[in-house]
Amino acid sequence: MFGVHNLDAALSRLLTVGKRPTLVAALYLLGAEAAFLVGTLSDKIFAPFWPPNIVLFGAFLAAPWRRWWIYPVVVFPVHAWAELRVGMAVPQLLVAFVTNVAVAMINASAVRRFLGGPPWLGTPRKASLYILITAAASPAFVAFPGAFVEILGGGPVTNYGTYWTHWFASNSLGAVTLGSAVAAWQGSNRSAFKPLPSHHRAEYILSVVILVVASATAFQFAARLTIGDFMPAFLYAPLPVLLWISVRFGAKGASTAIIIVALVLIIRSLNGSTLFVTQDSETNVLSLQLFIISLAIPILLLSASVDQARDAERSIRKHEELITFVATNANIGFWQLDLATDRLWLSDHGLAMLGLPPEREPSLRTIFKMIHPEDRESIERSMQKAARDGDLRLNEFRCVIPGGGTRWFLARSHPSCNEEGTIVQFSGFFADITTQKALETEAEIQRNEVAHLMRISMLGELSGAITHELNQPLTAILSNAQAAEEILGRSPSDLTEIPGILEDIGREAARASEVIERLRRLMKKSESKRETVDFNALITATLTLLRSETIQRKITVETNLAEELPSVSGDPIQLQQVLLNLIMNACEAMNAVPPERRVVVISTRATAAGIESVIADRGPGLSTEDEKRIFEPFFTTKKHGLGLGLSICTTIIAAHGGRLTLTNNSAGGAMTVICLPKQVGSLKGAVG
C-alpha cells in the first residue's frame, strides 16, 4: 500500500514537474513561428521581434534556481528545428541559442535579484529597474556576441555596428512589450484582475479595438499622405488610448496593449506601409523598434505608478473594512471633534450605537443632551481638563439612547495639534460597556451575598463575645435601677445619688443600643456603598466588638495607629468585616501559644498611594505550602474553617482597589498587610 502510494505520488509529481518544461518548449516554438509569421528582415532569418527569449525569461522567472538547467535542455531541440527550418546554419544557430539563453538568464536573475519579488512592475521604482535591466543593460551586453550570428551567416564584419543594433533593439523591444506583460502577469495575484466586472472587460476590449484601429489606420493614412509635416501627429495617434489603458488597467493592461501596438506596427512596417520612410525597410524597422521602445517606457512607468496608487488605495480600503468590521463586532464607535467648529463626526456604527440616524452629523448638543444627567457634570469637567492637557478619558458614563434605555459607555481619544502646538481636534473611540457593567454588577451582587453570609457566620462564632458586650450595659442598667429602687424605698430617702444613677442608666442604654446598631449593620444585607472611611476609627470599633473575645482568648492587642492617616473610600461594613476576619485569624493562630506571648499588633501608616494596615500575630506563621495556597477559596489551615474568609477578604479589598498580602513576620508569626488607595476628591467615580 505504502509503496503503491509512493509510486503514485512520484508519478504525479513527475507529471506536474514535467508539465511546465513541455509548456515552455511549446511556447518557445509558438513564439518562434509567430516571429517568422510577423516577419523577418531581408535575410529571412532575423526577426525584429523575437518572443522565444521572453518565453525563456518567463520560465526562469518562475522556476527555482535548481531547475533552471531543464529549460535550455528542453528548448534546444525546438530552437534548432525552428531555425533549421528557415535555413539558418548550425554555427549561427548555436551562437543565437547561447545568446538567447544568456539574455533570458541575465534578465531573470537580475530581476529576481534587484526587484525583490512580484508584482515585478508594482511600483515605478521596480518598473524603472526592470526597464534598465531588461531593455537596456542586458540587451546591450548580449548584442556583442549576438551580432556575430549575422557575420557567421555571411554578413560583412564592417556591418558589426548595425548587427549589434539589430540584436539590441530586438531584445529590448521584446523586454518592453511581451517581457513586460509576462513580468506584469507572472507571480501576481491573478484573482485581483481576473474576475473583472463585465463592464470593465468591455471597456478594455473596446479600448484595444480603438488602439488597433488607431495604430493601423493612422499609419495607413500617414503612408498614403506622406506629408512629413503631419507625421508626429499620426505617430502619436495610439498614445491617448495607451494612456487611457494604463490609467484604467495598470501595468497588466498597459503591457498587453503595448504588445498589440507593437505587433500591429511591425506587421504593417514589414509589409510596406510605414511611417518611417527611409532608405530601406530594415532601417524602417529599426526606427519602428526604437519608436515602440521609447513609447513603451513611459507608458510602463505610468502604469506602474497607477498600480502602486491603486494598491495603496486597496490596502487602505482593506484596513478600513477590517477596522469597521472589528469595530462593529466589538461594539466600538469612532468619533472626531473639531474644536474650532465644534463639528462632531461619528462612524456609522457609532451613530447606530447611540440610536441616531446614519449619515447625518449630530450636533455636539444632541450628544451632550443624551448623556445621563448624573454624569454630565463630570463629563464637562473631563472635557475642560482635556482642553487644557489634551488627555481626554471618559471612563464610565451613561447615555440615554432614544428608544433604547440607558447604556454605559467608555471613551478614549487622542488630540491633534496644529503647527503652533494648540489642540485643534480630538479623535478617538467609544465603546458600549453595558454588558460588562451588568456582569460587574452581577458579580458584585454575588460577592455581597457571599460576604454577607460570611459576616453572619462570623458573627455566629462571635456570638458569645457579642452577648457579653451587650450584657455589660444591661448589667449596669439593672443594678443602677435596683439601687435606685432600694434608695427610694428607704425612709427617709437620700436622693443625692439618684441623678447620677439616672444619668448612668441613660448612658448605658445608649451604649447597648450602639452595640445592637453595630450588629444590625453587620448582619444587614445591603448593597456595597462608598463612603469616606477613617480606617483608624474602623480598627478601634472592630476591637471594641472583639474586646471580650480577645480577653477570653487571653490575647493582648497592641495598636500603633498613625495620626494623620488619609481617609479611604469604601464600604465601612465590608472593610470592618475584613478587619474582623483578619484579627480573628490572628487570634486563632495563637491558640497553641502560651498566654503571656499571645499578642496581636495592629498598626496603620500612610503611604504614597494611600494607607497600609498591618495585623501581626505571634503564632507559628505559615508553612511554605500554606503561603502558596492561603488565598485559594476553600483552603484552610483551621480544623473547622470553611476556607472562605481570606478569599472573601481579598475580593473585598480588591473591589476597593487595594491589595491584601499575607506573609511571615521576621519576628515570628504571620502578618497580613492591607493596602488601600486614599480617597481622591469627593466625586462618585463616574469619571476618573
Place this chain on the structure above:
Amino acid sequence: MSANPTVFVVDDDPHVLRALSRLLGAKGYDVRGFNSPNAFLDQHDASVPGCAVLDVAMPELDGLQLQSALSHGLVARPVIFLTGKGDIPTSVKAMKAGAVDFLRKPVDAKELLPAIDVAIERDERARRLSDELTSIWSRVANLTPREHEVLTYVIAGRLNKQIAHNLGTVEKTIKVHRGRMMEKLGVRTVADLVRLADKAGITPREGLRG
C-alpha cells in the same frame, strides 16, 4: 467580727463596677470596688471578713485565676462569679474550686443578694472555725511531748492503767499528766477532749493491746 461585712467587687468595666457598688451599698454592705484583678490582689486584706464578686472575663488575670490566688490563705474568701455568657465548663471549674455561685449578667439583685448573704455567712462560719482551730492549736502546742502522748492514748479510750503500762510507768504519773493536759486544753470531760482532738486533727493512738 465587724458589724458590716465587706463585699469586694472586681469588674474591668467601670460602669458595671459603679452600678454594682451602688446597688450593694444601698443594700447596706460595705463595698470595695476594683477595676482590675491585680489592683484587687495588691490591696487585698484577707483578714477583712466578707466575700468577693468577680467578673469571669477580665484582662490580665481572669476570675478563675483570681479565685485560686485568693484561696492561698488559711481562709478562702468566698467568691461569686458574674459572667457575660453561660459558659458551662468555666462555671463547673469555678464551682469545683469552691465558688458560692455563678451568676449570669445582667444579674438581678434578687439572685445576687441571697448569694452574697450565703457567701458572707460561709465566710463568717469559716472565720469562726478558723478562730477556734487557731485557739485549739495554740493550746495543743503548749503540751509537753509526754502530755501529747497521753492525749493520744486517752482519746483512743485507754484507761490510765493501760497507758501507764504502755509507757512503762505508774498509773499515778499518768494521772498527773492527764490532769495537766486537760487543764492546758481547757476541757473537763473526755467527750470534750475527743471533740477537740478531732477538730485539731489529732489521731488516737491505735494498734496497741494492753
